[in-house]
Amino acid sequence: MSPDPRRDESEFLANYDPRDYDPVAVTVDVVALTIRDGALHVLLVRRGAAPYEGMWALPGGFVQAGGPLQGTGAEDLPDAAVRELAEETGLSAKGGVLGRVHLEQLGTYGSPGRDPRMRVISVAHLAFAPELPDPEAGGDAADAAWVPVDALGLAESGDQRPGTTRRLAFDHARILSDGLERARGKLEYTPLATAFCGGEFTIPELRSVYEAVWGEELHAGNFHRKVLSVPGFVESTGATSDRGGRRGGPRPRLYRAGDARLLHPALLRPSREEEIR
Amino acid sequence: MSPDPRRDESEFLANYDPRDYDPVAVTVDVVALTIRDGALHVLLVRRGAAPYEGMWALPGGFVQAGGPLQGTGAEDLPDAAVRELAEETGLSAKGGVLGRVHLEQLGTYGSPGRDPRMRVISVAHLAFAPELPDPEAGGDAADAAWVPVDALGLAESGDQRPGTTRRLAFDHARILSDGLERARGKLEYTPLATAFCGGEFTIPELRSVYEAVWGEELHAGNFHRKVLSVPGFVESTGATSDRGGRRGGPRPRLYRAGDARLLHPALLRPSREEEIR
């Protein structure tokens, strides 16, 4: 449903007054993930003003609603997410490095009191990015950086005990936790792990993505067999990496992402057994 | 992030003026699904006013923001969804029949122009309900009914061609389509099919839920073996149904939902093969 259905459109616009409605602000926040040095990192910005001044937070900001006529300036939610990413980190938007990221909606967080100033509904997004340059603070951010997820002391997936996740502003620890759990699941049944790699990658590199996101080591032989057996996951480039592994070994072959949208059968993570109940 | 971080809280409240912001309305819509006569049904209401007057739409409405101080009246998003369900259908809220429904957030729809009157951000929810009585129209709804999903002529999952889904107001056909796909997926790896059944059910009844939601027949013997072999999916009550099947057969045993939150291994739907690319 929608605003007062007892008025039709023209009547509505003639009588429109924002004060008729409880004021609500809509923002987008982004959980942007990447792999650096074999570890999962999340993009954070340091808040430049109260509340939570000086604390780290997810990048995000207002959705440009475009006024009652929804003319120039109105933007869709994914566009707002990309714009905020670009503004607060200095990374160039579409066409640049941000053109290669996977972006999807994560969920919407709107509990009363989640922002002490007013009612704020935040539409959180999840982004998977290949290795990107260090961000430069911009917009409302006093600082911006890729932060190792392990360094945040987040509660484990599904574990929402209070007190264990206090280091991010607002409810962003919860949003990040949900984003991580979504990412872990997405790697199981979609080929999105390739979004963390560049255009070409090796099977061991792809495996390191899974190991970083899932936080556990995988059987190299079985992973190799599995990736190559799932239709459309990766396709060979015919080329070989110009160097072997850092500590020895033969030169791995190069692959690029295939055309599958779902992995069948899925790559199930071993630790799933513990989460069943 | 949040509204203008250059002001702290007290300063913000002293200077607060709704006109400082582009007006945005936040609503909740609900895709409520149930099984009736072996067919999947969705709860729809008929709009009583323009725009889309007389058309069917998903039940939903405004989120009570609670004003700038977020005092009494501010409600969380799931609470708003339950309230709208109750208001527009006459079904009693928590404690009544609605107390037994599963409710989860589906996604947020905020494209400019999705509501011709103003910028409306809708947080869609998905509800799984056991068989409920016929709704009574209330609130802004001129009518309310459980409608067979097959009768809506929706596009198949993933198929978003324009022109095939024109019979619901706003972008509700798209929201319903997304909700159906979510429901189909959830039945694979969660025990939520039991949410469509009452407190006690038989394996054939549970199978009919899967068949109704997935839209395909399942192998009765393999389904039976599978359900009983997945730990925590169902547990026996020891009792037996008081009648056999409608067209004969022995009396099936009764079960209730187990304590598992995830099904392992999952029940994969056969048709999944076609959706991979």
Next chain:
DNA sequence: TTAAGTTACCCTCATATCGAGATGAACTCA
């Protein structure tokens, strides 16, 4: 009462997938 048809529940069997381990060759580093 009888016969025919339907269904729950259990079973078998071939195939597919998975976890764990082993092997050999290629490569790095000391």
Next chain:
DNA sequence: TGAGTTCATCTCGATATGAGGGTAACTTAA
């Protein structure tokens, strides 16, 4: 040069799945 590491592939047993069969319990129609 030698030791250690890693890629790529293979084997083997355990498990899961799809397809089909069989028996007994039950309904409906004759």
